[in-house]
Amino acid sequence: MIQTVSTTPFTDQKPGTSGLRKKVKVFAQPHYAENFVQSVFDSLDGFAGQTLVVGGDGRYLNREAIQIVLKMAAANGFGRVLVGQGGILSTPAASHLIRSSGAFGGLVLSASHNPGGPDEDFGIKYNVGNGGPAPEKVTDAIHARTLTIDQYRILQAVDIDLDSIGTSRMGDMLVEVVDPVTLYADLMEQLFDFGAIGAMIAGGFTLAFDSMSAVTGPYAVEIFERRLGAPSGTVMNGTPLPDFGHHHPDPNLVHAKELYDKMMATDAPDFGAASDGDGDRNLIIGRHCYVTPSDSLAVLAANAHLAPGYKAGLKGIARSMPTSGAADRVAERLGVPLYETPTGWKFFGNLLDAGMATICGEESAGTGSDHVREKDGIWAVLLWLNIVAVRQQSVAAIMADHWATYGRNYYARHDYEAIATDRADALMAALRGKLDSLPGTGNSGGTICAADDFAYTDPTDGSVSSHQGVRILFEDGSRVVFRLSGTGTQGATLRVYIERYMAPDGDLKLATGDALAPLVAAAQELADISGYTGMDAPSVIT
Ligand code: G6P
């Protein structure tokens, strides 16, 4: 029943920041998904008879890809697969299921916040036994294998019914279709004071959660409406759809505009939040108060001890390099280490496993902790709600208090999307070529004191990751960072991260655009963005 199929390599299967992401049409080519899945299996050792977790965000191609993965897992010798009912598992729930079931690893089928549908994106990511994304040495091995692969193994079998919970057999392998929500919701209930949050909601506190027609719908309905008692309708766009209702399921101010407008209206709820396609990102907006992801990380770290799961305090805080330094000031005051890693959640895994960090976060709207090994959108919302419930203050009041204590890191990210790859590479090469000559020179942003290409040495295993983004540091502590996105599927995306620190005695109430204008001009002067990209303005500002 096991078929060995001859194949030839595809040259474009290098995993990016977060797995392999391509257009559905690319994935739907004969052998394309199979080659990648076999390359994953070929790069792993010792999984015979072990458990694999499989699930995805419900996007177009999810169900078909899961059937392929099941048949290939059976043909390659896995003993058991746990798959979410309907093919659904949010990324953090998949991480939790891998950990709690003692699985060998998992395949998460998602392109995260990228749009879904026949003309949009699909993705496959391999997570290791700690529940987190495979580290670079594994993704490098997978990539190397994709370039030499000449056959894959697949079982000839009928499809599994993904909609009925229960156990069945595929060849010698057991397939368990499991409830994707309950285990995860139980974990949240252990970490947070559902009694206090529920009492706050019963007392009239109002919230809105936008699932963006993506995977968090069933999780959010169970947690916010059923377990915490928020009225039905609190969860907006709560049914996962294969094309996300034509929305772009990225919880930022552009794509979550419906929520943003609601939160800025005169009758706004007290608290608003959204999550992305696969449930690992979050957007937090208080009534009339948007919270940047970098600030959210800092506030969560400063107040985490108010939630039962973190009452012992934090072992350390980790943030990706482009994320603002707001969390650094919190770490300093708490007297715990702060780790600065390259972009990509996979870099946090070792720190969490080693007990060196408890809370991690990124400017790209991800925050999480050592409860799983992925960032976790609903977790971040619940920690915020727990903090609000204990402090009995609005989000705006908590932010004002935070800045008055630590100072404010004004921050924005400017994205230039779908640039021709050679132009984007040329811009970065030109910048890298002049790094040594920049310190001591001045421009609209002030005087540059340091410039480098960020490199990271993992403190747990000594592995080095180089060329992780160009940093330009100014004498007053301001910073401009340039890097190319590793998650796009069309051309290149240039990300420019702009940050300016204002001490507690400075002006904490500036409009972000005004505070950052000189640095935006400096970024243009330094990198000739309009010259290389032909674009006068970024496509997205977050
Ligand atoms: C994914 C990863 C994150 C990363 C983000 C941005 O969401 O899980 O860890 O920060 O992509 O990546 P990019 O390379 O597009 O800036």
Ligand code: ZN
């Ligand atoms: Zn995501």
